[in-house]
Amino acid sequence: MAEVHSIARARRSRCPICQKPSVADHRPFCSARCKTIDLGRWLGGEYRVPTEEEPEEGDLEAVLRQRQADEER
Numbered sequence: 309m310a311e312v313h314s315i316a317r318a319r320r321s322r323c324p325i326c327q328k329p330s331v332a333d334h335r336p337f338c339s340a341r342c343k344t345i346d347l348g349r350w351l352g353g354e355y356r357v358p359t360e361e362e363p364e365e366g367d368l369e370a371v372l373r374q375r376q377a378d379e380e381r
């Protein structure tokens with residue numbers, strides 16, 4: 309019953325993005341990817357992305373890169 313152990317760990321500390329157990333290196337997130345998603349979320353609050361689609365995980369990096377480009381203008 310290895311799963312029981314992973315659930316117990318998940319209870320201790322979970323990623324706020326995907327609810328998976330967080331990893332020490334990326335706390336409180338489970339991975340660098342979720343860290344990026346969280347960053348994208350708070351950037352989205354003050355910087356609206358002109359798109360009708362929900363940004364996918366891979367698109368966030370493009371959004372962040374575009375934001376940097378805009379700041380250089």
Ligand SMILES: [Zn+2]
Nearest residue numbers: 323326338342
């Ligand atoms: Zn996560």
